[in-house]
Amino acid sequence: MKKRTHRGRIWVLLDRNGKLIEDIDTDQIYHNAFLHITEVSEMGKHALGNLEGWKDFAGKAAPGDILVAGRNFGAGSSRQQAVDCFIALKIGAILTPSFASIYFRNAVNSGLPVLKSARIEHLVAGSKLESGDEVDVDFLSGRALNVSKGVSFEVEPMGVVQREIFEAGNLFAFGRSLDRRD
């Protein structure tokens, strides 16, 4: 069973004017020029490769890091690579006010913790969440703490299906656990 809490360094996806970037689409996360790749381990280097100001993200990110972005993250296509590139980099979680629907499913199915929090825009605007901060998140209770700044906040806890798939590892492993239960 996977750990229900995670602590990691955050990257807050800001644009040139210091604003949280909204509507980041899957071509910005993982460009269509690399859709031929089927090996997850080769996807990491393309993560955010078409997002202005963040094209060097793959080189900067470390395992366990947490991504913080604006609303409607993962808009656009259904490509799983836009999730799997973060799995390849061992990103610990993604926090945003909202995700595009297909993206959210893909992340859940791949076992990548994706968590929504209505507080994010406010916290980022008030400099209460900044790149480099250490953040603690409890996926099940929804309690989160910016350890670096001593600010606590809430995220939506994982739903039942999301939690079950996460705990099993991914959708395939979860499916096998269902077979055993039946």
Added chain:
Amino acid sequence: MGKTIIEKIIQAHTRDEARAGRIVWMNLDIRSARDFGGPNVVKHYEREYGDSPLADRTKIFFTFDLCAPACLLRYADNQQACRDFALKHGIKVYDVDQGIGTHVLMEEGLAQPNSTVVGTDSHMNILGAVGSFGQGMGDVDIAFAFRTGRTWFEVPETVNVVIKGALKKPVSAKDLTLFLVRELGTKRLALKAAEFYGDAVAGLSLAGRLTLCSMITEMAGIIGFIPEHNNAAGKEIENFAGAPFSPFAADKDASYAETIELNIQGLPPQVAVPPSPTNVRPVAELRGVRINSGFIGSCTNGRTEDVAAAARILKGRKVKAGVMLKVVPATRRVYQELLAKGILQDLFESGAIIVNPGCGGCAEGHVGLTGKGEVQISTGNRNFAGKQGKGETYLASPAVVAASCVAGQIASPEDL
């Protein structure tokens, strides 16, 4: 309490209670994968399930439409990996000659009204146009669906969109759709289904219904339905489906997230300005923007009627010297209709480049890419930065794209 259309379709496919906000396990009728995503599905399947059989292989398809025929080695390899898998498991491939997967599934009568249809294409929800619950999914989901025939799904809330006023020719379904994208943005329908009511949408042809439903994705919605239809659209859908068209209607006491009323009376042709499909302005405000190329096609505007609308403007005229106009019919059937009607001849004589059916423009590996500094006007559905190359893409109706290609700058058909 009554149910919305999406609740009814999902309810017909689950033992759980299908009510907005609930997560249910849903049975999937048609499952498909295209040349992007498909090879990943194959890889997942073989790793996770080995030689285990698919759940009802007669309802599983590959549809190759992105890099068709493959013009890069890596896509040729990927497509062949899918073909080999298909042969081994006895499933049908709609190959690189057939055109856009969603349109092919519709034409082949596989996307039945009130059914569930999934595939590795974020515009699967275009099938709302024929009353089926189409949904794009990632390759993990689809591999799982190939094996099990089902998936989990959160039943979305529905927004009731009522459109007042009439469309006046040459203002088209695309202009109406771009107007809706502007008005509804990426927030009002986000993660929700929509039902569109009003004479203007009820009067749309099948091609027009497809145009509107295709851009729900750009509005961040789950799917859009147009519950009312005219006779011609109904007939066309019946011809494809091979059965009377009786889509579910919402119950009178169904509960909606909200009702939005919009008025389109007097709507002029619209253009979406890069880099966002929501950045929509009347064509008059963009008149004179120089263009290097035009694109007519895509799941949004690749039907016979769309190409014919462009051809009416191009007939007897010439594409401006120095402008490339690329025309990509949605499917082989469309291509054949265009041939039979002499429309391809008119396009050819105007100077257009006519390409075999497929997606085009949306990804590397097909026509419609733009170079740095290039300005393109397209009938497609997306113009995000970098999506079709380094150039800039404006989105418009087939008529506006055709007029612009004649003028060499963004223009309305009346300007010619």
